[in-house]
Amino acid sequence: MQTNKMKKIIFTAVLAISCLSIKFADAQVSVGVGLNISSQPDWGPTGYNNAGYYYIPDIGAYYDVNAHEYIYMEHNAWVHRGYLPPRYRNYNLYGGYKVVINDRDPWLRDNDYRGRYASYRGRHDQAMIRNSRDARYRNHWMGVRNERMRNQNIRARRENMRERNMNRRDRNMNQRMRQQNQRMREDNRRDKHDDKH
Known part of the structure; x- marks a missing residue:
């Protein structure tokens, strides 16, 4: 009987260690590949080594950090542009709240994000890269x-x-x-x- 208990304990320990090592390997890969601090605009929020997209709740638009494009609804279709449309020309990107989203194509689940982050509309208390003294932001997206x-x-x-x-x-x-x-x-x-x- 004790042999069966020992086998179960050893099996459980081996299984737990293998699961942890897989998780650790995944974490190492994602850290090595996912850094994009230098692509983030100076109006982006601080504290993120990797940001795929920003969701801007005030205007219901997204920003693709790596492509430097805004994604917003125009004539009932999502468009990707290097600029915001005229209806948002007075919107202050430095003042509005940005939610970092690392999911793929987040605008395709816009209803989910709009509902989840509705409470961030009108907030202006987010620290931004432009005002940060953190050394990792010194060379953020300045070239072009x-x-x-x-x-x-x-x-x-x-x-x-x-x-x-x-x-x-x-x-x-x-x-x-x-x-x-x-x-x-x-x-x-x-x-x-x-x-x-």
Whole structure:
């Protein structure tokens, strides 16, 4: 009987050690591969050696840290752009809260993240990389930042122009429809007047 107990104890110990060694090996691999501090923008939150995406609850958008692209809903489809759309032009990325997400394609589970992080909307108490004195952030995404920001501003201006042109077209279309409706009402009045006489 004691032999069976000993076998069970030894088997359990071997199983536990093998599970722990697998977990330890996985942890070593993920640490070696997953560092991307240098890709994080200066408005990103501090404290993360690896950040795949930021979820920005205030505007319901995502930011791909490695591709330096925003992901947001436009015309009922998720789009990837190097800039935010005009409707968010006054949003302060340095002031808003960012949630680090390391899941793949988080926008595909937007309802889950929106619900889970709704309480972070309107929060402005997060430490950001720009203000950090931590040595690991000294060389964060500085190389092409100014050029990217310039390109982002140019794209945003173009997008604003497109939006203004679309609004102008809509206003012109509405004005034409009002004029057409006015003409139809006048024609109806004339027809009624002619029918009476």
